[in-house]
Amino acid sequence: MNTLLPTTTAGSLPKPSWLAQPETLWSPWKLEGEELAEGRRDALLLALAEQQAEGIDVVSDGEQTRQHFVTTFIENLEGVDFEDRRTVTIRDRYEASVPSVVGPVSRRRPVFVEDAAFLRRHTEAPIKWALPGPMTMIDTLYDAHYGSREELAWEFAAILNQEAKELAAAGVDVVQFDEPAFNVFFDDVKEWGVAALERAAEGLSCETAVHICYGYGIEANTNWKKTLGSEWRQYEETFPKLQQSSIDIISLECHNSHVPVELLELVRGKKLMVGAIDVASTEVETPEEVAATLRRALEFVDADKLWPSTNCGMAPLPRSVARAKLGALSAGAEILRRELAG
Numbered sequence: 001m002n003t004l005l006p007t008t009t010a011g012s013l014p015k016p017s018w019l020a021q022p023e024t025l026w027s028p029w030k031l032e033g034e035e036l037a038e039g040r041r042d043a044l045l046l047a048l049a050e051q052q053a054e055g056i057d058v059v060s061d062g063e064q065t066r067q068h069f070v071t072t073f074i075e076n077l078e079g080v081d082f083e084d085r086r087t088v089t090i091r092d093r094y095e096a097s098v099p100s101v102v103g104p105v106s107r108r109r110p111v112f113v114e115d116a117a118f119l120r121r122h123t124e125a126p127i128k129w130a131l132p133g134p135m136t137m138i139d140t141l142y143d144a145h146y147g148s149r150e151e152l153a154w155e156f157a158a159i160l161n162q163e164a165k166e167l168a169a170a171g172v173d174v175v176q177f178d179e180p181a182f183n184v185f186f187d188d189v190k191e192w193g194v195a196a197l198e199r200a201a202e203g204l205s206c207e208t209a210v211h212i213c214y215g216y217g218i219e220a221n222t223n224w225k226k227t228l229g230s231e232w233r234q235y236e237e238t239f240p241k242l243q244q245s246s247i248d249i250i251s252l253e254c255h256n257s258h259v260p261v262e263l264l265e266l267v268r269g270k271k272l273m274v275g276a277i278d279v280a281s282t283e284v285e286t287p288e289e290v291a292a293t294l295r296r297a298l299e300f301v302d303a304d305k306l307w308p309s310t311n312c313g314m315a316p317l318p319r320s321v322a323r324a325k326l327g328a329l330s331a332g333a334e335i336l337r338r339e340l341a342g
C-alpha cells in the first residue's frame with residue numbers, strides 16, 4: 001500500500017432500495033433468479049463507485065453480494081439444513097432463528113470468488129474481501145452433528161481457507177475475517193479461537209485481517225453496550241494473543257466507543273484498521289472529529305501501519321448517511337496526512 005493512511009471500511013454498505021429493504025438487517029432480496037444475480041452485481045458497481053467518489057483507498061464490494069455476513073456463506077455449504085431452523089442466542093445477546101448443522105460440513109462450490117473477480121476487473125485499487133471467522137460462524141448456527149464448538153470451528157477454518165486462497169488468486173489484496181464473537185467468548189479465543197483463525201488464513205498469498213467490533217447499531221447491541229461499564233476492556237483479553245498471531249491487520253472499534261485507546265499498544269507491530277466512524281449513529285462525523293480519533297491512535301500505532309476505517313459495517317444506515325460518513329473519513333485522514341507531511 002503506497003498511500004499513507006489508506007482509508008477503508010470494516011465491511012458492509014447500505015443496499016439500494018430496489019435490491020433489499022433499506023435500514024434492515026438480514027433484509028430479504030427484492031429480486032430473484034437471474035434478476036437477483038444481475039442486481040447484486042449492479043449494486044456492487046454502485047458501491048465501488050461511491051467508495052471511490054468519496055476517496056476510499058482500499059475498496060470492497062460493500063457486501064452487496066450477501067444477505068447477511070455469516071448466513072450467505074453458510075448457505076453454500078454441505079451439511080447445513082436451512083429448513084431445520086432453531087432459535088439460538090447469538091453472542092449471548094439476542095435470539096435469532098438459524099440453520100442447523102446436520103452432517104459433515106464441506107464447501108459445495110466457491111462462494112464469493114466470481115464476485116471478487118468481477119470487482120477486480122472493475123478497479124485498479126487494492127481490494128479487501130470479508131469472510132466470517134470460524135468462531136462467529138459456529139455462533140450463528142445450531143449444531144446437531146459435531147457436539148463440539150471447537151471441532152466444528154476447525155472444520156469451518158479449513159473451508160474458509162479454501163475460499164480465501166481462491167479469493168487471493170482472483171486478485172483480492174486483503175482477506176478479512178469477521179470475528180465479533182472474539183469480544184464475547186474469551187476462554188474459547190485463547191484456547192482455540194486464534195489458532196482456528198490462523199488456520200483459516202494459512203498460506204495465503206495476500207494480506208489477512210481480523211475485524212473485532214461491538215456490532216451494528218441495532219437495539220440488542222446498544223442494550224448490551226450499556227452493561228459493559230464506562231471502560232470497554234474486552235480487547236485486553238484477545239489482543240496479546242493476536243499480537244503473537246500470523247494475522248497481519250487488526251480491525252477495531254474506536255470513535256464514540258468506550259474502548260480505552262491505550263489498548264492499541266497491545267497489538268504494537270500489527271497494522272491497525274482504526275474505527276474513526278461510529279456506525280451506531282446517523283450523525284455524520286466532521287473531518288476534524290475523524291482526525292482527532294486518528295491522532296489519538298497515532299500515539300500507539302506507527303503512521304505507516306494505520307488504516308483509517310469505520311467501526312463496523314454500515315448496512316443498517318440510510319444510504320445518504322453512509323456515503324457522507326465515507327467522505328468524512330477521507331477528509332479526516334487527509335487532515336492527518338498533511339500534519340504528518342508538515
Ligand SMILES: [Zn+2]
Pocket residue numbers: 010180211212213214215216311312313
Ligand atoms: Zn463489526
